[in-house]
Amino acid sequence: MSREREKTTVSIEEYEKVQTVLNALMDQLASQLPNESANRIKEIYEFRSSILGETDRGAVLMAAAFLDDKLKGLIEKRLVQDRKVRKRVFDFNGALGTFSSRIDFAYLIGVIPKNAQKDLHTIRNIRNQFAHHAAPLSYDDEKVKGLCNNLVFHGVLETADAGSKFRRSVMGLLTHVTLAFESTEAIEAHPDFSIPDRAGAYQIVSKVFTDVTGAEYPLKHEHESVGAR
Structure with missing residues (x-):
């Protein structure tokens, strides 16, 4: 009769030995990784052990x-x-x-x-x-x-x-x-939008308004300071 057929139960001590061997293998694997990566892998493995008893x-x-x-x-x-x-x-x-x-x-x-x-x-x-x-x-x-x-x-x-x-x-x-x-790499922040000078567009609109109506452009105060009038 083979050992596999003779053995039907495994003791707690044997389970602990298996865990010890697996821990050693995990440590060996982690040692080949950069420190931060190794720490993250170990954290996952330790978490797995922690929930088994819950x-x-x-x-x-x-x-x-x-x-x-x-x-x-x-x-x-x-x-x-x-x-x-x-x-x-x-x-x-x-x-x-x-x-x-x-x-x-x-x-x-x-x-x-x-x-x-x-x-x-x-x-x-x-x-x-x-x-x-x-x-x-x-x-x-x-x-x-x-x-x-x-x-x-x-x-x-x-x-x-x-x-x-x-x-x-x-x-x-x-x-x-x-x-x-x-x-994963971070997305670069987009540079602030450069607000264009809209003076040219204002001057065109203001001139058209005055030419057509004969009145001063009503939003002139939003584009020209008092001293510039």
């Missing part, structure tokens, strides 16, 4: 908040670097003050693809299910399960359970947003 509700709320924050950072990097205007736009009552508005805006400015936009909205809807229902709730709830089954970023078979699809989709989206952040 309840379904806790994991969903944490994941949505983390994705929202990372999406905000991605959008901020793409926008004109005007701190005062950005703060106003991202305030709660601002144009980009909600997770929903940030998802759509990120898609419209081309920093995330359509399928990421759809999955992010699905995760937002899953979050709302947990946030707006005080009664006990889990991934096995029919509505939650249906939403999880709509996710595509998980990369697993459709037969996988809802919780696995959710967690893996979150990790896939976080990885995608992180990679997008690396390649």
Whole structure:
């Protein structure tokens, strides 16, 4: 009888050993990246570990908040670097003050693809299910399960359970947003418009008005100072 058939359970200690090996592999991978990139990858991996010990509700709320924050950072990097205007736009009552508005805006400015936009909205809807229902709730709830089954970023078979699809989709989206952040550049602010001298046009209009009516152009005071009359 093979070892594979003999072994039907895995101990907690063995799981911890697997995690230790995976952590070492992740550290090895991160060490080959620039410091900022490595830190972002490590942050994602550490976040994954942190939600594994959470309840379904806790994991969903944490994941949505983390994705929202990372999406905000991605959008901020793409926008004109005007701190005062950005703060106003991202305030709660601002144009980009909600997770929903940030998802759509990120898609419209081309920093995330359509399928990421759809999955992010699905995760937002899953979050709302947990946030707006005080009664006990889990991934096995029919509505939650249906939403999880709509996710595509998980990369697993459709037969996988809802919780696995959710967690893996979150990790896939976080990885995608992180990679997008690396390649995104800020839009340059457009220079101020140079206001043209309209004196020539005024003189023509003023002359025509006087020639036709015999009266002084009524808006003359808007174009000539008192001393110039």
